[in-house]
Amino acid sequence: xxxxxxxxxxxxxxxxxxxxxxxxxxxxxxxxxxxxxxxxxxxxxxxxxxxxxxxxxxxxxxxxxxxxxxxxxxxxxxxxxxxxxxxxxxxxxxxxxxxxxxxxxxxxxxxxxxxxxxxxxxxxxxxxxxxxxxxxxxxxxxxxxxxxxxxxxxxxxxxxxxxxxxxxxxxxxxxxxxxxxxxxxxxxxxxxxxxxxxxxxxxxxxxxxxxxxxxxxxxxxxxxxxxxxxxxxxxxxxxxxxxxxxxxxxxxxxxxxxxxxxxxxxxxxxxxxxxxxxxxxxxxxxxxxxxxxxxxxxxxxxxxxxxxxxxxxxxxxxxxxxxxxxxxxxxxxxxxxxxxxxxxxxxxxxxxxxxxxxxxxxxxxxxxxxxxxxxxxxxx
Amino acid sequence: xxxxxxxxxxxxxxxxxxxxxxxxxxxxxxxxxxxxxxxxxxxxxxxxxxxxxxxxxxxxxxxxxxxxxxxxxxxxxxxxxxxxxxxxxxxxxxxxxxxxxxxxxxxxxxxxxxxxxxxxxxxxxxxxxxxxxxxxxxxxxxxxxxxxxxxxxxxxxxxxxxxxxxxxxxxxxxxxxxxxxxxxxxxxxxxxxxx
Numbered sequence: 001x002x003x004x005x006x007x008x009x010x011x012x013x014x015x016x017x018x019x020x021x022x023x024x025x026x027x028x029x030x031x032x033x034x035x036x037x038x039x040x041x042x043x044x045x046x047x048x049x050x051x052x053x054x055x056x057x058x059x060x061x062x063x064x065x066x067x068x069x070x071x072x073x074x075x076x077x078x079x080x081x082x083x084x085x086x087x088x089x090x091x092x093x094x095x096x097x098x099x100x101x102x103x104x105x106x107x108x109x110x111x112x113x114x115x116x117x118x119x120x121x122x123x124x125x126x127x128x129x130x131x132x133x134x135x136x137x138x139x140x141x142x143x144x145x146x147x148x149x150x151x152x153x154x155x156x157x158x159x160x161x162x163x164x165x166x167x168x169x170x171x172x173x174x175x176x177x178x179x180x181x182x183x184x185x186x187x188x189x190x191x192x193x194x195x196x197x198x199x200x201x202x203x204x205x206x207x208x209x210x211x212x213x214x215x216x217x218x219x220x221x222x223x224x225x226x227x228x229x230x231x232x233x234x235x236x237x238x239x240x241x242x243x244x245x246x247x248x249x250x251x252x253x254x255x256x257x258x259x260x261x262x263x264x265x266x267x268x269x270x271x272x273x274x275x276x277x278x279x280x281x282x283x284x285x286x287x288x289x290x291x292x293x294x295x296x297x298x299x300x301x302x303x304x305x306x307x308x309x310x311x312x313x314x315x316x317x318x319x320x321x322x323x324x325x326x327x328x329x330x331x332x333x334x335x336x337x338x339x340x341x342x343x344x345x346x347x348x349x350x351x352x353x354x355x356x357x358x359x360x361x362x363x364x365x366x367x368x369x370x371x372x373x374x375x376x377x378x379x380x
Numbered sequence: 381x382x383x384x385x386x387x388x389x390x391x392x393x394x395x396x397x398x399x400x401x402x403x404x405x406x407x408x409x410x411x412x413x414x415x416x417x418x419x420x421x422x423x424x425x426x427x428x429x430x431x432x433x434x435x436x437x438x439x440x441x442x443x444x445x446x447x448x449x450x451x452x453x454x455x456x457x458x459x460x461x462x463x464x465x466x467x468x469x470x471x472x473x474x475x476x477x478x479x480x481x482x483x484x485x486x487x488x489x490x491x492x493x494x495x496x497x498x499x500x501x502x503x504x505x506x507x508x509x510x511x512x513x514x515x516x517x518x519x520x521x522x523x524x525x526x527x528x529x530x531x532x533x534x535x536x537x538x539x540x541x542x543x544x545x546x547x548x549x550x551x552x553x554x555x556x557x558x559x560x561x562x563x564x565x566x567x568x569x570x571x572x573x574x575x
Contacts, residue, residue, distance in 0.1 A: 311440075332442065333452050339398075339420070344442045345431050362428045369435035376438070 005084035008040040011065035011075075013105060016142050022100075022135060025290075028125035032114070035139050036105030037061045037097040040081060041089035043145070048378040050145045051092045052136065053077065054153035054160035057228070057284050058276060060104040063096035064089070079359045086367035091375045092149065100135045101127045101283040109279030110211060120279075122208030127283055129156075129291045133163045140171070149374050151310075152176035154356035155323065156284070159291050162331070165308035166293055172310040174374050176367075179320055179356040181327035182301050182334070183292035188322065191231055192285040198223035199278045208279050217278045222269030224281055229268050234319035234352030301334035308335075312342040313370050315363070317355035343370070384553040385490045386412050388568045389462060392488050392545065393417050397459035400424065400484060402446055402476070403466030407434030414439065421458060424450075447472050453483040462488045465513075468523045474539055477571075481541065487571045493548065495528030495561040512551045513565050529561040536571060545570040 013036050022030045038061050043050060053063045055076070064075035064082050081087045081094055098106040101124065109124035116123075140148070151161045151172050158180030165175045181188070199205060202220030206213050233241075242261040246252075257263045297304035312335055316328035325346050335342040347363045349355040355363070386409050393399060396418050401410045404423025407430075413419045423441040425431050434441035444452065447470065461484030463476065468491050470476055480487040492513035493499075499509035508518035516523065527535075529548065536543055548556045548564030556564040 329452065336422075336452055336457075337454065339457075341420075341440050342422075342442070343435060343440045344444075345428070346443050348428070362432075365428070365432045366435060369432045373435060373438055 006082060007078065008065040008075075008082050008089050010068045011038050011040065011062075012068075013038050013061060015105065016139055018135075018138055018142075020138070022131070022138075024125050024131045025128040026126045030100070030107070030125065033100060033107035033135070034105075035097055035100065035107075035135060037095060037139060038063065038065070038075075039096075039143075040064055040094045041092050043093040043143075044378065046378070047145055048147065048149060049092050049375075050140075050143075050148050051087055051094045052140070052148050052151045052161075052164075053081065053087075053094060053096050054132075054136070054151065054157035055096070055099065056153065056155040056157045057281075057288070058225075058272070059157065060102065061096040061098040061106075062104070063094065077357065079357075080367065086364055086371050087152075088371065088375070091378075092371075095139075095143070095145075097136055097139055099127075099132045099284075101280055101287075103277030103280040108277065109208070109283065110277045119209075119211040121211055122279070124279060124283065127287050129159050129163045129287055130167065132160055132287070133167050136160070136164075137168055137171070147171050147173060149378055150174040150176060150371075152178070154178040155180065155353065156288055156291075159288075162305075163291075163293065165310040165312075166305060169307045169309040172308075173377070174313065174370075175308075175310040176313045176315070176370070177328070177331060178315045179317055179323055179328075179353055180314070180331065181323040182294060182330050184289055185327075189289050191227060192289055195224035195227050196282055196285060198227070199282060202278075205278065208282075210278070216273070218273040221273035221276060221278050221281065222266070225272035225276075226265040226269040229265055231322045232352055232354040234321065234350055236319060236350045237352055237354075240350070301330060302337035305334050305338055305340070308338070308340060310340075312340060313366075314342060314344045315347060315356075315366065316345075317347050317349045317351065317353070317363075319350050320353045320355060322353040383408070384549060385464060385566055385568060388547055388549070389413070389464060389488055389490065390416050392486075392568075392570050393419060393460050393462075396420075398457070400450075400453070400458045400461045402461065402463045402480070403469075404434055404439070404441060405430050407437035407439040407441060409462070409464055410434075410439045411437045446470065446476055449475060450479045450483050455482055456485055458484040460484055460486050460488060464488070464490045465492070467491045468526050471524060473525050474535070477536075477539065477541060481571065481573045485572065486544070487569075489532075489567075489569045489571060491527070491532070491567055493529055493561065493564050493567045494526040495530065496565040497562050498565070500562075511565060529564070529567050532567065532569065536569075540574045541571050542574045543569055543571055 063077045067073045098104040101108045109120045113120045151164045153161045158177040161175045199220035202217035204215040205217040293304040294301040316325035332344045399419040399421035401423045410423045461480040502509040547568040548560035549566045
């Protein structure tokens with residue numbers, strides 16, 4: 001049964017244009033837009049083997065594989081998606097899409113506004129998880145997929161998968177809700193706000209219209225990412241990985257890098273600020289803050305999830321303090337109240353929130369088992 | 381292979397009812413009940429490998445620690461709550477029995493009968509008992525609260541639980557009517573809260 005896992009190999013991104021105006025939650029309208037996406041595997045004749053992978057805060061459509069000429073540009077969920085991997089591309093047709101408002105090729109704040117001929121910048125509308133799901137559904141239409149075998153994601157990606165089951169119940173057979181929360185806590189929003197303040201208070205931000213100035217609010221982005229990284233890791237994992245050894249052995253009484261964690265965070269911040277758009281970061285964190293399906297249902301999550309017809313797999317990680325297992329259990333509880341078909345596993349991991357991106361024996365065993373079940377429902 | 385108590389349990393579970401299987405293991409019992417009784421419901425399991433095995437069976441399984449109760453489940457949300465060969469391995473015996481009958485209208489409990497003659501005989505001979513239904517050495521057994529039929533029935537009476545039905549089996553899988561606390565190795569009880 002065990003096969004050697006491999007990579008989907010060289011992949012190419014594609015672009016879908018949409019001319020039908022998209023009415024957003026904010027009231028704004030996007031008259032036209034494009035979504036960049038990648039696909040792996042083959043869509044079955046019955047079109048019943050499609051899996052949609054939704055990305056988290058800083059992810060993209062590049063879920064698996066590499067780009068020709070750039071072997072280092074490996075997909076962000078390479079360990080999960082590919083031949084012989086849990087989401088087996090020999091069985092499933094997997095789609096990765098960059099969310100609207102993103103900075104990897106889908107229409108976003110750094111794209112040129114056809115009306116002005118200038119980058120949208122501060123003029124780009126705020127978006128919600130609901131808007132993303134709406135736009136993803138149009139991509140599904142474009143690809144001729146009426147029902148997904150599974151819609152999946154971790155963190156913010158899981159929120160999109162959850163929203164899919166509410167908004168398009170008939171189009172989702174299975175939803176995989178990994179390292180999620182039914183809404184952000186005040187603490188979560190607090191961290192996001194600090195990150196946003198770091199960006200907007202950078203003198204290079206220029207109210208969001210920095211493109212024309214030829215600058216990037218790099219320092220703000222760095223700080224935002226550094227803060228983010230602290231919340232993605234567990235205290236334990238951080239201590240194990242970086243410890244508190246002084247690089248020089250003794251204190252140098254300077255503000256230069258002395259502890260390894262400082263060097264790590266600076267490195268991560270720098271890397272991120274070179275590839276990510278500041279406005280996208282603001283839009284993505286606001287979408288996280290706004291997500292709260294229960295709000296429109298009198299604060300009762302079960303009522304919000306009533307329309308859902310999908311079967312669910314909810315996964316949490318023991319040391320995730322950003323979206324703790326208790327938050328996942330809120331989702332499970334609501335699904336139980338609705339008598340939905342739901343499975344739940346709490347994966348033992350010391351990796352914190354980031355665990356959903358890491359290879360872990362228990363985690364992957366669950367994913368393999370669950371996708372085998374899904375595959376059994378859409379025979380080759 | 382279907383375990384001896386599965387058939388018995390299936391007989392006590394109404395067709396198309398809602399079932400919660402506590403300590404569902406690899407999910408065989410619930411899968412069996414889905415087949416022969418078309419039940420819906422969930423298995424509960426704590427051990428990661430068994431959760432994976434249950435997922436492979438195709439049953440909905442929730443990784444929950446039974447010792448912490450069933451707080452995720454609302455009152456009377458199931459027709460039957462099953463505790464199959466798990467009671468003896470639980471620390472919070474009374475609590476789980478009460479929780480079963482809070483979330484379910486009826487409970488089904490099966491456990492190895494410590495009063496079975498082979499067990500008594502081994503104790504008389506000065507060793508800890510081992511048998512088909514209690515296959516562990518004393519030093520590596522998961523069982524912490526073994527009991528006899530009498531013990532279980534006394535506990536039920538003490539905490540306001542009514543026994544609706546009792547069936548006792550020998551290792552050959554045959555029902556034992558004569559002196560069941562001596563000749564029976566496996567006990568099956570259907571229980572509910574006293575009116």
